[in-house]
Amino acid sequence: MSEPDRVLPTHPDEPHSGRLSGRLNWLRAGVLGANDGVVSVAAIVVGVAGTTSSVPAVVTAGVAGLVGGAVSMALGEYVSVSSQSDSQKALIAKERAELEADPEAELAELTALWEAQGLSPDTAARVALELTDKDALAAHLSAELHIDEDDVVSPWHAALSSAVAFVTGAVLPLLAVLLSPVALRVPTTFAVVLVALALTGALGARLGGSPLGRATIRVVVGGAVALAATYLIGRALGTSGLL
Template sequence: MPHTRHTSEVHHSHRAGWLRAAVLGANDGIVSTASLMLGVAASDAGHSALLIAGVAGLVAGAMSMAAGEYVSVSSQADTEQADLRRERAELDAHPIYEHQELAAIYVKRGLSPALADQVAHQLMDHDALGAHARDELGITDTLSARPVQAALTSAATFAVGAALPLAVALIAPAAHLVPTVSGASLVVLTALGGLAARAGGAPVPRAALRVALWGALAMALTAGVGHLFGTVL
């Protein structure tokens, strides 16, 4: 019988938290800043006004992303901690019931009652709260909420993303500013969508196309609004 070499399976769930924040931050940085600058450009504002709008959008957007992520993920973390405190109290007050509850979970997953009881007993002897957090509450170290990490990642990636259209606007000729900024932004958005999909183990073409289409729609709508108000005012 030929020898089969065992290779470790590759999973991507451990990247979920930071990957979500990073992709959201960079994508929003590019789309919102590029759209803002294209809207200003379409209103026939001067180049200096365009750059001021871009810088203001970068700073305001980065702070908004950081604050939003921190508040949102902090709420999730507070909920997780409250659940863990409640579970710890229940383990202290009703250990037999908690053991039966954990065993019942394993029976539902396909173990025989006897084996489920044995597994629950051994896991609770090792780490009762950890076993209940993982199998009853769905809380793990890999997927637990990290507010500071999410906030810093979102702010940093937003700033990096927003810096792209701003840099293009600095070097692009005034006559070709709109197509250059929009084109460069769409190229990077497409690459970002594909990179995020690859890092997360998802299909690359669909993710890249999805990001590019939404980015193009946002820039087109904002440019249209800028042109309309620039004409009226």
């Protein structure tokens, strides 16, 4: 078998590349964003529904929560990921400058890193030299910093993904409130939200490799408590004459 055709033996359920791990992290973030959208907007519409039976009031509150939450999530992700991206770019630039200024010292440093991983001095020197000949910058970024030059995170992608995930989750309780009869509005929203939370909890557990049952129950119970609390508060305010 020729070198380009060689296939490395791997386990399909294990991430053997930084890019696969990065994609899984993005997917987990998407699941969490959708879960946040479901819970926060559902809590708003159920709380308002406990205060009034007016459909416009409930939907207006829900849409406001959806828009505000999506913008907040996107802004938070953009700021956070921008800091991470700036840090990654600065480290890459620093490593590139060090390689240009003193390649011999960098080769010795890379050799020492491989020795620290358990290789013999001769093997470590050979590995370091071959990796340096292939791509010195990539070799140092991987061994020293555990990053890939091609995997620098994008703040805009993070912001958009977070906003889309939030809106996707938030639409479910809005539709449940909007399409349900007045008498069934709250129980229908509860049911839709709990099913959605069960699905996101199970998916998040699957991606993280944790037990499905425990993670799903944790998310569903937490969401149920949030909905019950907001509904009871809305109900109390609505019947107290304060609103």
